[in-house]
Amino acid sequence: xxxxxxxxxxxxxxxxxxxxxxxxxxxxxxxxxxxxxxxxxxxxxxxxxxxxxxxxxxxxxxxxxxxxxxxxxxxxxxxxxxxxxxxxxxxxxxxxxxxxxxxxxxxxxxxxxxxxxxxxxxxxxxxxxxxxxxxxxxxxxxxxxxxxxxxxxxxxxxxxxxxxxxxxxxxxxxxxxxxxxxxxxxxxxxxxxxxxxxxxxxxxxxxxxxxxxxxxxxxxxxxxxxxxxxxxxxxxxxxxxxxx
Numbered sequence: 001x002x003x004x005x006x007x008x009x010x011x012x013x014x015x016x017x018x019x020x021x022x023x024x025x026x027x028x029x030x031x032x033x034x035x036x037x038x039x040x041x042x043x044x045x046x047x048x049x050x051x052x053x054x055x056x057x058x059x060x061x062x063x064x065x066x067x068x069x070x071x072x073x074x075x076x077x078x079x080x081x082x083x084x085x086x087x088x089x090x091x092x093x094x095x096x097x098x099x100x101x102x103x104x105x106x107x108x109x110x111x112x113x114x115x116x117x118x119x120x121x122x123x124x125x126x127x128x129x130x131x132x133x134x135x136x137x138x139x140x141x142x143x144x145x146x147x148x149x150x151x152x153x154x155x156x157x158x159x160x161x162x163x164x165x166x167x168x169x170x171x172x173x174x175x176x177x178x179x180x181x182x183x184x185x186x187x188x189x190x191x192x193x194x195x196x197x198x199x200x201x202x203x204x205x206x207x208x209x210x211x212x213x214x215x216x217x218x219x220x221x222x223x224x225x226x227x228x229x230x231x232x233x234x235x236x237x238x239x240x241x242x243x244x
């Protein structure tokens with residue numbers, strides 16, 4: 001009985017030792033794993049932060065560089081645009097000045113036109129007044145120097161028609177002298193040159209002329225006597241209204 005029990009005890013102790021060894025191996029393995037995990041986590045924490053900080057620093061540097069490059073580009077664009085803007089502003093200002101000058105010229109021309117109109121109106125008024133004054137002083141008599149004359153008109157208010165001839169020759173029937181004689185006839189009769197036909201215009205003695213005209217719209221004939229006044233021009237002296 002003693003011999004059988006002893007092998008059983010040894011076997012039991014052997015199993016216990018084997019079980020303990022397995023347990024110790026597992027525990028040691030777990031300890032090693034935990035230790036490795038601790039080391040891994042520590043490395044991750046410390047070296048990972050350094051890499052993150054480095055990456056952030058790198059990214060920040062890159063962003064700063066990009067911002068700087070963009071700023072330099074914008075400044076360069078602004079600087080390159082400044083001459084263009086200056087030239088454009090200059091051109092715009094020149095155009096504005098040209099427009100202002102043109103507007104001022106137009107305004108000046110318009111003002112001059114209005115002034116000329118006013119001057120013409122005043123001259124027309126003066127002519128009308130002179131004509132009325134002359135008509136008031138007209139002396140009209142029936143008949144005249146020959147049987148063809150129906151009435152004779154004399155007006156002491158008639159004045160010489162101002163000459164523009166530098167060296168007048170009253171006995172020359174042409175050129176500016178002719179034009180001024182026609183003006184004197186128009187002045188005396190009140191008939192516009194476009195409404196008259198000159199039937200005759202010639203000499204009537206030294207520095208004297210006589211003209212016969214036909215009024216187109218009424219078919220009335222007139223004989224007009226004019227004298228040359230030295231330094232002044234041709235002056236009407238008498239108008240005869242002719243029969244038929």
